[in-house]
Amino acid sequence: MKKIITSKSEKFLESYLNNASPTGFETSGQQLWLDYLKPYIDDYITDAYGSVAGIINPGHDYKMVIEAHADEISWFVHYITKDGFIYLRRNGGSDHMIAPSKRVNIHTDKGLVKAVFGWPAIHMRQQKEETPSMKNIFLDCGCSSKEEVEKLGVHVGCVATFEDEFMILNKNKYVGRALDNRVGGFMIAEVARLLKENKKKLPFTLYVVNSVQEEIGLRGAEMMAHRIKPNLALITDVCHDTGTPMVDKIENGDQQGGKGPVLTYGPAVQNKFLRQIIATAEATKIPFQRAAVSRSTGTDTDAFAYSNEGVTSALISLPLRYMHTTVEMVQKEDVENCIRLIYETVLNVKAGQDFRTIK
Numbered sequence: 001m002k003k004i005i006t007s008k009s010e011k012f013l014e015s016y017l018n019n020a021s022p023t024g025f026e027t028s029g030q031q032l033w034l035d036y037l038k039p040y041i042d043d044y045i046t047d048a049y050g051s052v053a054g055i056i057n058p059g060h061d062y063k064m065v066i067e068a069h070a071d072e073i074s075w076f077v078h079y080i081t082k083d084g085f086i087y088l089r090r091n092g093g094s095d096h097m098i099a100p101s102k103r104v105n106i107h108t109d110k111g112l113v114k115a116v117f118g119w120p121a122i123h124m125r126q127q128k129e130e131t132p133s134m135k136n137i138f139l140d141c142g143c144s145s146k147e148e149v150e151k152l153g154v155h156v157g158c159v160a161t162f163e164d165e166f167m168i169l170n171k172n173k174y175v176g177r178a179l180d181n182r183v184g185g186f187m188i189a190e191v192a193r194l195l196k197e198n199k200k201k202l203p204f205t206l207y208v209v210n211s212v213q214e215e216i217g218l219r220g221a222e223m224m225a226h227r228i229k230p231n232l233a234l235i236t237d238v239c240h241d242t243g244t245p246m247v248d249k250i251e252n253g254d255q256q257g258g259k260g261p262v263l264t265y266g267p268a269v270q271n272k273f274l275r276q277i278i279a280t281a282e283a284t285k286i287p288f289q290r291a292a293v294s295r296s297t298g299t300d301t302d303a304f305a306y307s308n309e310g311v312t313s314a315l316i317s318l319p320l321r322y323m324h325t326t327v328e329m330v331q332k333e334d335v336e337n338c339i340r341l342i343y344e345t346v347l348n349v350k351a352g353q354d355f356r357t358i359k
Helices: 007-018 027-040 146-151 179-197 219-228 271-283 300-305 332-348
Strands: 043-046 052-056 063-069 074-080 085-091 103-108 111-118 138-140 159-162 167-169 173-176 205-211 232-240 262-265 289-292 312-320 328-331
Touching: 007 027, 007 173, 007 179, 027 043, 027 052, 027 179, 027 205, 052 179, 063 179, 063 219, 063 300, 063 332, 074 146, 173 179, 173 332, 179 205, 179 232, 179 312, 179 328, 179 332, 205 219, 219 300, 232 300, 232 332, 262 271, 271 312, 271 332, 300 312, 312 328, 312 332, 328 332
Parallel strands: 063 205, 063 232, 232 312, 262 289
Antiparallel strands: 043 052, 052 205, 074 085, 074 159, 085 138, 103 111, 103 159, 111 138, 167 173, 173 328, 262 312
């Protein structure tokens, strides 16, 4: 297969992942993404909360969206003790189990404040084995009083993110925090790049959407769906790679990194559109896997599907290991195949295409 990801685009991915983009505070990451996207689009729109949509071939009545979400899980400063220790609340689905001993950046108006998640030494836990919980994990920024913490610019409501950087393992695995789902934003930007470089002229308007606030209820996608009012929406997100130890496949399904994008069956996924995507994958020899959901997909697919009296929607997912940790991991070949499948699907859509199953 011809390589899709270039050295330039991989450098963008690294800088994009290393930049913090916590839920509700996505602005700097969104600016990075938009600056990368601008050469490949005709126009763009933004909203008050920070979602961005690049527009290709504007002015057509028929509108398609390809979408990912930009926000990462993080923490809110909730309470500062008189001794200068900081307790937190989740901002999204942050995992308290991995927090002890992690380094963090607290984002303040004065700049970044370094801190660590403190935890009692093993020597002092032998009599009573403690496990991390939201009631006992805390930040230590090296201060001895609340006043000292506040002089650094830290206050209730400041957001904290883990300090971990992007890396490549074994030349074929991308690793870092917030691959969920900034890798999706990367993939849809690469689709826009390929359309531009291959001089493809679409018979409809394509919106390349990077939404905010997915981690706390699909809120950014909800706003953009109502603003754009698309005819068709193709969402990309991550799903669990269940090929690692300690994962129950009976409960979580069988999706593995290296075996291709995952196509989801579920109520929010429009079956006729899904069949067209599968046919596209088969015709272009793109490997894919299947997954099923019981009620909702838990992704921005739901926000688009149930907006505007119903929007034809489908979901293409990227298998990801160790979700909501600082070492989220995906396989480069899967990323390229997701980009290929989204790209080929866009090219197979016809202006005015009607996906209704009952007419």
